[in-house]
Amino acid sequence: xxxxxxxxxxxxxxxxxxxxxxxxxxxxxxxxxxxxxxxxxxxxxxxxxxxxxxxxxxxxxxxxxxxxxxxxxxxxxxxxxxxxxxxxxxxxxxxxxxxxxxxxxxxxxxxxxxxxxxxxxxxxxxxxxxxxxxxxxxxxxxxxxxxxxxxxxxxxxxxxxxxxxxxxxxxxxxxxxxxxxxxxxxxxxxxxxxxxxxxxxxxxxxxxxxxxxxxxxxxxxxxxxxxxxxxxxxxxxxxxxxxxxxxxxxxxxxxxxxxxxxxxxxxxxxxxxxxxxxxxxxxxxxxxxx
Amino acid sequence: xxxxxxxxxxxxxxxxxxxxxxxxxxxxxxxxxxxxxxxxxxxxxxxxxxxxxxxxxxxxxxxxxxxxxxxxxxxxxxxxxxxxxxxxxxxxxxxxxxxxxxxxxxxxxxxxxxxxxxxxxxxxxxxxxxxxxxxxxxxxxxxxxxxxxxxxxxxxxxxxxxxxxxxxxxxxxxxxxxxxxxxxxxxxxxxxxxxxxxxxxxxxxxxxxxxxxxxxxxxxxxxxxxxxxxxxxxxxxxxxxxxxxxxxxxxxxxxxxxxxxxxxxxxxxxxxxxxxxxxxxxxxxxxxxxxxxxxxxxxxxxxxxxxxxxxxxxxxxxxxxxxxxxxxxxxxxxxxxxxxxxxxxxxxxxxxxxxxxxxxxxxxxxxxxxxxxxxxxxxxxxxxxxxxxxx
Numbered sequence: 001x002x003x004x005x006x007x008x009x010x011x012x013x014x015x016x017x018x019x020x021x022x023x024x025x026x027x028x029x030x031x032x033x034x035x036x037x038x039x040x041x042x043x044x045x046x047x048x049x050x051x052x053x054x055x056x057x058x059x060x061x062x063x064x065x066x067x068x069x070x071x072x073x074x075x076x077x078x079x080x081x082x083x084x085x086x087x088x089x090x091x092x093x094x095x096x097x098x099x100x101x102x103x104x105x106x107x108x109x110x111x112x113x114x115x116x117x118x119x120x121x122x123x124x125x126x127x128x129x130x131x132x133x134x135x136x137x138x139x140x141x142x143x144x145x146x147x148x149x150x151x152x153x154x155x156x157x158x159x160x161x162x163x164x165x166x167x168x169x170x171x172x173x174x175x176x177x178x179x180x181x182x183x184x185x186x187x188x189x190x191x192x193x194x195x196x197x198x199x200x201x202x203x204x205x206x207x208x209x210x211x212x213x214x215x216x217x218x219x220x221x222x223x224x225x226x227x228x229x230x231x232x233x234x235x236x237x238x239x240x241x242x243x244x245x246x247x248x249x250x251x252x253x254x255x256x257x258x259x260x261x262x263x264x265x266x267x268x269x270x271x272x273x274x275x276x277x278x279x280x281x282x283x284x285x286x287x288x289x290x
Numbered sequence: 291x292x293x294x295x296x297x298x299x300x301x302x303x304x305x306x307x308x309x310x311x312x313x314x315x316x317x318x319x320x321x322x323x324x325x326x327x328x329x330x331x332x333x334x335x336x337x338x339x340x341x342x343x344x345x346x347x348x349x350x351x352x353x354x355x356x357x358x359x360x361x362x363x364x365x366x367x368x369x370x371x372x373x374x375x376x377x378x379x380x381x382x383x384x385x386x387x388x389x390x391x392x393x394x395x396x397x398x399x400x401x402x403x404x405x406x407x408x409x410x411x412x413x414x415x416x417x418x419x420x421x422x423x424x425x426x427x428x429x430x431x432x433x434x435x436x437x438x439x440x441x442x443x444x445x446x447x448x449x450x451x452x453x454x455x456x457x458x459x460x461x462x463x464x465x466x467x468x469x470x471x472x473x474x475x476x477x478x479x480x481x482x483x484x485x486x487x488x489x490x491x492x493x494x495x496x497x498x499x500x501x502x503x504x505x506x507x508x509x510x511x512x513x514x515x516x517x518x519x520x521x522x523x524x525x526x527x528x529x530x531x532x533x534x535x536x537x538x539x540x541x542x543x544x545x546x547x548x549x550x551x552x553x554x555x556x557x558x559x560x561x562x563x564x565x566x567x568x569x570x571x572x573x574x575x576x577x578x579x580x581x582x583x584x585x586x587x588x589x590x591x592x593x594x595x596x597x598x599x600x601x602x603x604x605x606x607x608x609x610x611x612x613x614x615x616x617x618x619x620x621x622x623x624x625x626x627x628x629x630x631x632x633x634x635x636x637x638x639x640x641x642x643x644x645x646x647x648x649x650x651x652x653x654x655x656x657x658x659x660x661x662x663x664x665x666x667x668x669x670x671x672x673x674x675x676x677x678x679x680x681x
Contacts, residue, residue, distance in 0.1 A: 075512060076515070076516070099512045100512060101483055101510055101512045101513035101516075102404060102483070102485070102510045102512065102513070103441075103480065103483050103510065103513065104513075106404075106409055106410065106441060107441065107442075109409060110409070110440075110441075110442060125612065137612065137613055138612055139611065139612040139613075139642050139643050141643075142642065152558070153558060154556055154557065154558020154559060154561075154562075155556050155558065155612065156554075156555055156556030156558055156559035156610045156612065157556065157558040157559050157562055159610045159612055159642060160559055160562070160610050160641075160666065163610070163641065163642075180557070180558070182404055182406050183404075183406070183409055207558070209557075209558055209561065210561070212406050212407075213406070213407060214406075217407075233562070235558045235559075235561035235562045235565060236561040236565070237565045237568065238546075238561075238564045238565050238567075238568045238574060239561055239564070239577070240544065240546060259565075275565065275569050276562070276565055276566040276569040276570075276666075276667070276670075277559070277562040277565070277566065277666060278566050278665065278666040278667035278670065279667075
């Protein structure tokens with residue numbers, strides 16, 4: 001078991017034939033991901049990496065039965081691609097592209113929600129169910145199969161956390177890089193219940209960052225609903241206060257979104273909070289050996 | 291990207307958001323000229339820097355004669371203004387804005403910003419204008435009205451009513467004016483991909499007009515490509531020179547106070563590395579994210595920028611290679627030691643893709659200053675020890 005994706009998940013790639021799309025799709029195929037095709041307008045009917053290319057997502061879905069799309073299109077076209085996926089009935093869009101305008105993502109996310117399409121990202125490493133299905137740009141070899149679920153805003157901290165968990169002799173069920181942009185798809189609050197319900201996930205690593213209040217919401221959710229042990233790290237305890245012009249963003253979230261605030265909220269929710277990412281592996285070992 | 295008040299007011303004017311008349315000046319002579327053009331009888335001389343709290347810091351002053359405009363301009367232009375938003379080092383004032391004095395009856399606050407939780411822009415307003423809004427939010431949060439506007443429907447009548455009744459504005463004529471003001475502000479926020487707009491204060495004049503007395507705007511960097519007019523407003527002198535130089539090489543750099551230079555891939559791991567150094571009893575000298583496209587040139591540039599800081603006693607290179615291949619970083623480090631005089635110990639932790647090859651490269655090169663580390667904790671500990679030893 002795992003969450004969201006597994007060895008049977010059929011995936012298409014939007015921006016399939018581009019440089020980034022090609023490189024990573026090839027890596028995903030090598031990992032064993034069932035990539036069943038891709039979309040590049042005006043290249044429909046051709047083949048790429050041994051898979052069919054379609055002009056539209058609708059066509060790709062109808063022909064291949066894909067339920068997940070991995071999106072690599074350039075930033076200015078991300079919103080269009082996400083909305084096209086939602087319109088075509090894709091169930092989960094994993095948006096890797098970095099630098100999509102916030103206004104575009106706002107519209108795209110609203111449309112995705114309306115069409116019951118889940119999204120991950122943008123600006124994220126993607127999702128991986130260890131040794132089954134990699135949809136994204138993470139180095140697959142770090143993720144050994146196991147019973148720890150991982151949710152992280154940061155890409156490289158996802159790798160750091162997973163690596164430590166595996167070096168301690170444990171492994172990963174599913175790891176999700178949710179991205180740290182102002183507007184993101186699935187967040188801690190939506191993913192935590194999935195891990196709680198997954199019988200093969202025995203503990204959860206949650207990696208957050210300063211800014212926003214997603215970790216605070218997660219803390220409240222964990223307190224009420226999560227019975228599995230959670231280990232958390234919040235990056236940015238030593239980050240300087242931003243040299244900002246205004247403080248409107250901080251006021252909106254009801255606080256400055258500091259690491260200290262988030263760590264306190266998580267601790268109060270019974271989470272094992274570590275002060276350095278170098279302690280993640282040890283903390284998981286502690287909670288799982290109890 | 292942030293812009294100056296005078297530039298924000300140019301955008302306001304384009305959208306019909308009322309502001310007092312004003313003109314930007316880069317010299318005392320020009321300031322006097324501007325004052326004459328505006329005609330008076332009261333002028334406000336305002337320092338133009340990218341930070342709030344200018345009034346309290348002595349950067350905004352009232353003048354009642356041309357002579358006074360000249361005197362104040364001489365004082366403010368070229369001063370280093372320290373406010374609660376500039377940091378202790380302050381900011382050099384290189385531009386002034388000479389503005390008509392307004393007949394102020396009431397001071398309000400009005401802003402537009404993205405509410406991340408609601409995932410839509412929210413209009414914020416308060417009767418407590420002219421004060422530091424962060425204090426208002428802290429002390430009397432009930433005095434801040436927040437109205438979320440769903441971009442799918444845009445600014446509607448009910449949003450406007452919520453605003454004016456919330457602010458206790460009862461005169462129908464004034465209600466109409468303020469609603470129109472807010473609706474234009476929302477429109478310009480959306481159309482220009484703004485990240486935030488803040489008008490503090492928005493004043494009501496004796497004759498019942500609403501004027502943006504101040505204006506701050508920040509923009510979504512990811513959207514600047516479709517707004518060349520906004521991009522053209524960039525004032526690079528307001529940006530940190532090292533941060534800007536780093537940016538040109540695809541590096542994200544922020545200078546800090548400590549002694550251990552950091553070079554890391556990914557913003558999260560970069561912050562996590564700083565946190566680990568701190569946890570081990572050291573102090574980070576900077577945040578530096580080399581990004582996903584690091585090569586020999588960018589690594590060398592990173593060393594160069596880090597080493598400009600004389601406080602740096604050791605450098606910790608912490609790379610978790612996913613897409614970034616560690617052997618390339620290792621070669622980058624070798625290359626960098628040839629291009630830059632790396633005179634402090636460099637602790638290198640390379641993990642992930644091609645890490646064994648990278649270790650081999652560094653071992654064979656056998657550079658005196660380069661110390662290998664096995665993982666994050668080991669690297670941070672070695673960096674802290676090296677920095678202490680250098681004292």
